[in-house]
Amino acid sequence: MTQKNNQNRNMVLKLVVIVIGMFGFGFALVPLYDVFCDITGINGKTRNSAAAYEAVEIDESREITVEFITRTNTGMPWEFRAETKRVKVHPGELNTVSFYVRNPASGNIVAQAIPSVSPGLAALYLNKTECFCFNQQPLSAGQEAYMPMQFYVDPQLPEDIHYFTVQYTLYDVTARADDLDTQANPFMTQQPESGK
Amino acid sequence: MSKATDVMTPDDAAHGHDEHHDHHIPKGITRWLFTTNHKDIGTLYLWFAFIMFLVGGAMAMVIRAELFQPGLQIVDPNFFNQMTTVHGLIMVFGAVMPAFTGLANWLVPMMIGAPDMALPRMNNWSFWILPFAFLILLSSLFVEGGGPAFGWTFYAPLSTTYSGDSTALFVFSVHIMGISSIMGAINVIVTIFNMRAPGMTWMKMPLFVWTWLITAFLLIAVMPVLAGAVTMVLTDKFFGTSFFDAAGGGDPVMFQHIFWFFGHPEVYIMILPAFGIISHIVPTFARKRLFGYASMVYATASIALLSFIVWAHHMFTTGMPLFAEMFFMFATMLISVPTGVKVFNWVATMWRGSLSFEVPMLFAIAFIVLFTIGGLSGLMLAITPVDFQYHDTYFVVAHFHYVLVTGAIFSIMAAVYYWLPKWTGKMFDVTLAKWHFWCSLISVNLLFFPMHFVGLAGMPRRIPDYSLQFADFNQWISIGGFAFGLSQFIFLALLIKACKKEGEPVSDQVWEGAEGLEWEIPSPAPYHTFETPPVVK
Numbered sequence: 055m056t057q058k059n060n061q062n063r064n065m066v067l068k069l070v071v072i073v074i075g076m077f078g079f080g081f082a083l084v085p086l087y088d089v090f091c092d093i094t095g096i097n098g099k100t101r102n103s104a105a106a107y108e109a110v111e112i113d114e115s116r117e118i119t120v121e122f123i124t125r126t127n128t129g130m131p132w133e134f135r136a137e138t139k140r141v142k143v144h145p146g147e148l149n150t151v152s153f154y155v156r157n158p159a160s161g162n163i164v165a166q167a168i169p170s171v172s173p174g175l176a177a178l179y180l181n182k183t184e185c186f187c188f189n190q191q192p193l194s195a196g197q198e199a200y201m202p203m204q205f206y207v208d209p210q211l212p213e214d215i216h217y218f219t220v221q222y223t224l225y226d227v228t229a230r231a232d233d234l235d236t237q238a239n240p241f242m243t244q245q246p247e248s249g250k
Numbered sequence: 251m252s253k254a255t256d257v258m259t260p261d262d263a264a265h266g267h268d269e270h271h272d273h274h275i276p277k278g279i280t281r282w283l284f285t286t287n288h289k290d291i292g293t294l295y296l297w298f299a300f301i302m303f304l305v306g307g308a309m310a311m312v313i314r315a316e317l318f319q320p321g322l323q324i325v326d327p328n329f330f331n332q333m334t335t336v337h338g339l340i341m342v343f344g345a346v347m348p349a350f351t352g353l354a355n356w357l358v359p360m361m362i363g364a365p366d367m368a369l370p371r372m373n374n375w376s377f378w379i380l381p382f383a384f385l386i387l388l389s390s391l392f393v394e395g396g397g398p399a400f401g402w403t404f405y406a407p408l409s410t411t412y413s414g415d416s417t418a419l420f421v422f423s424v425h426i427m428g429i430s431s432i433m434g435a436i437n438v439i440v441t442i443f444n445m446r447a448p449g450m451t452w453m454k455m456p457l458f459v460w461t462w463l464i465t466a467f468l469l470i471a472v473m474p475v476l477a478g479a480v481t482m483v484l485t486d487k488f489f490g491t492s493f494f495d496a497a498g499g500g501d502p503v504m505f506q507h508i509f510w511f512f513g514h515p516e517v518y519i520m521i522l523p524a525f526g527i528i529s530h531i532v533p534t535f536a537r538k539r540l541f542g543y544a545s546m547v548y549a550t551a552s553i554a555l556l557s558f559i560v561w562a563h564h565m566f567t568t569g570m571p572l573f574a575e576m577f578f579m580f581a582t583m584l585i586s587v588p589t590g591v592k593v594f595n596w597v598a599t600m601w602r603g604s605l606s607f608e609v610p611m612l613f614a615i616a617f618i619v620l621f622t623i624g625g626l627s628g629l630m631l632a633i634t635p636v637d638f639q640y641h642d643t644y645f646v647v648a649h650f651h652y653v654l655v656t657g658a659i660f661s662i663m664a665a666v667y668y669w670l671p672k673w674t675g676k677m678f679d680v681t682l683a684k685w686h687f688w689c690s691l692i693s694v695n696l697l698f699f700p701m702h703f704v705g706l707a708g709m710p711r712r713i714p715d716y717s718l719q720f721a722d723f724n725q726w727i728s729i730g731g732f733a734f735g736l737s738q739f740i741f742l743a744l745l746i747k748a749c750k751k752e753g754e755p756v757s758d759q760v761w762e763g764a765e766g767l768e769w770e771i772p773s774p775a776p777y778h779t780f781e782t783p784p785v786v787k
Binding site for chain 2: 062074075083098166174
C-alpha cells in the first residue's frame with residue numbers, strides 16, 4: 055500500500071512540476087517573443103534606439119519608396135500627421151522627414167509613438183539615426199510641434215522589397231509618463247499665439 | 251514505464267476513502283458532497299456538464315433569436331456580445347470538457363481494472379470547485395456594465411482596454427476551471443500509469459484510455475499557459491502592466507500567439523477522447539475487432555504533438571510573413587493525415603462487418619460523417635490565401651460547430667447511450683433515444699450547414715445584425731437552432747427515466763459485440779468494482 059502511495063505521490067510531484075513549468079513557460083513566451091521578433095524582424099517593429107550612420111555606401115541603382123502614415127490611438131486627442139507622405143530614397147542615403155503634432159486638449163498630455171513597418175521584414179533594414187519615437191513626447195495644452203525623424207535604408211534590404219510603409223501610432227501615456235516637464239520637449243515650437 | 255503487476259488490496263484504492271467496505275452506499279446530499287467514488291464523481295461531472303450544456307444552449311437560443319431577422323430587435327449589441335462570449339466559454343469549459351472528465355471518471359478505472367481513481371480525494375476537489383467557477387462566470391453577467399463581451403478568445407485589447415470590471419470575475423473563473431481540469435488530468439495520468447490490472451500492457455489498453463491519457467498530457471501542458479494568459483490580461487487591465495499594450499512596449503498580437511498556443515491543443519483536448527469513444531462503439535456494432543489499433547494509438551499521439559506547431563493558423567490575417575504562413579498552412583494540413591487514418595480505420599472496421607444500428611451506433615456513424623465534414627472545412631480554412639476570405643465569417647462558425655457539436659457532443663451522447671445501461675443496469679427508452687437522435691441529426695444540420703453558405707457570402711461572426719441578403723438562410727438556421735435546442739429535452743427526459751431505473755434489465759455484456767473489462771462486471775456496475783484486480787491475458 056505504501057509503495058503504491060509513494061508511487062502515486064512521486065508521479066503527482068513530477069506532473070505538478072510540469073504544470074508549474076508550463077505556467078512559467080507562458081510568461082517566458084513574452085521575452086521569447088520579443089527576442090524572436092528582434093532577430094527576425096517579422097512583427098514590423100523597428101529598433102528602439104538610434105542607429106549610427108557611418109560611411110554607408112549609397113546604392114544609386116536602387117530606389118525605394120517609403121510611405122509614412124500616422125494614426126492616434128482611441129481616446130488620444132492630438133492632431134498627428136506626416137509632413138512628408140512619401141519619399142523615394144536610395145539605400146544608404148540619409149533622409150529627414152518631419153511629423154506635425156498639436157495638442158488641442160485643455161490639459162498636458164504625454165505621448166509615445168510606436169512604429170510599425172509593413173511588410174514586417176523591412177523593419178530590420180530601416181535604420182533611424184534620430185526619431186521622436188525613441189522618447190516620450192510631452193505637449194502642454196494648445197502646443198504644437200514638428201518632430202523630425204532621420205533614417206537611412208540599409209543597402210542589404212532584400213531585392214524584392216521596393217516599397218514599404220512606416221506607420222506611427224500615438225498613444226496617450228500621460229498616466230504612466232516618466233516625470234517629464236512639458237517644456238522639455240526639444241521639438242516644441244512656440245505657443246501658436248505667441249509664435250505669430 | 252511502470253507495469254501494475256503487484257496485486258492490490260481493497261485498501262489500496264480506498265485510502266482516504268470513507269470506510270464503506272460493506273458496500274454500503276451513503277445517502278443524501280453528503281454522499282455527493284464528500285464522495286470519493288469514481289462512479290459518483292463521474293455522475294456529478296456528467297450531470298454538471300449536461301446542465302451547463304442547457305445553460306450555454308439557452309444563450310445560443312438568444313443569439314439565434316436575435317439573428318432570426320436582420321436589424322436589432324430583441325437584445326442590445328452589448329448583451330449579444332456577452333451571449334456569444336459566455337456561450338463559448340460555457341460550452342468549452344463547462345459542457346464538453348467536464349463531460350469528458352465525467353466519462354473518464356466512470357470508465358477509465360473500469361476499463362483498466364482499477365478499483366478507483368488513484369487520487370480520490372483530489373478527484374472530489376476537482377469536481378466541486380467547478381460549480382463555483384461557473385457561478386462566478388454567470389454572476390458576472392449581472393454586474394454593472396455586464397459580463398465579458400470580448401468573445402471566448404478574449405483578445406487584447408478587447409479584454410484589457412475595452413472591457414468592463416467584470417473581467418476580473420472572468421479571469422478568476424477561468425483560473426478555477428483551469429485548476430479543476432489540471433487536477434482531473436493529473437488524476438487520469440496517475441491512474442493509468444499506476445493502477446492498470448496485471449497484464450494490461452500499454453498496447454492492450456482500450457482506446458478510450460489511450461486517448462484520454464494523451465488528452466491529459468495536453469491538458470497539463472496547455473492549461474497553465476491559459477492561466478498565464480488570463481493573468482497577464484488581469485495585470486494589464488488592473489495593475490498597469492503592458493504585456494499586450496503597444497504604448498507600454500507590449501504587443502497585442504503576442505496575446506494571440508500565447509492564447510492560441512493554448513487554444514489549438516485545446517481543440518484536440520475536446521476531440522481526442524471522442525476518437526476513443528467512437529473506436530469502442532464502431533467495433534461493437536460491427537461485430538469486428540477495431541481495424542488498426544496500433545495506428546489509432548500512433549495517430550492520436552501524432553495529432554497531439556502536431557497540435558503544438560499549428561497555432562498561428564488562427565492568425566493568418568495578422569500580417570505574418572509569407573514563410574510563417576506557409577509553415578503553419580502545411581503543418582495544419584499535415585494533421586489531416588493522422589485524422590484521415592482514424593476515419594479510414596473506422597470505415598474499415600465497418601467494412602463487411604455484421605452491422606446493426608442501435609442508438610450509440612447511430613450517433614457514432616453520424617459523428618464519423620459530420621466530423622469529417624467539419625474536418626474538411628477545417629482543411630479549407632488551413633489554406634492561407636482563402637482564409638483571408640473565410641476569416642471571422644460564419645464559415646468558421648460552421649466549421650467549429652461541426653467538429654464540436656456533431657463531433658465532440660455527438661460522441662459524448664454516443665458514449666452516454668453506449669455505457670448508460672452498464673451504469674443503471676436498465677436499457678434506456680429506445681424510442682425516446684431514436685427520437686432524440688433523428689431530431690438532433692436533422693436540426694443540427696439545418697442549424698449549421700447553411701452557415702457555410704452565409705459565411706462564404708461574407709456574413710461576419712459575432713455581429714448582432716446582418717445585411718438583408720442573408721435573411722432567408724438565417725431564418726432557417728435559427729429554426730434549426732430552436733429545433734436542436736428542443737430536441738435536447740428528449741434527452742433530458744430519457745436521462746431522468748434512466749436515473750429512476752426504469753426499463754428492461756440488461757445483461758452484463760449489454761451489447762452483443764461489446765468487449766472489454768467494463769462489460770465483464772455486473773450490470774448495473776456495483777459501487778465498488780475490481781477490488782481484486784482482474785488478470786488481463
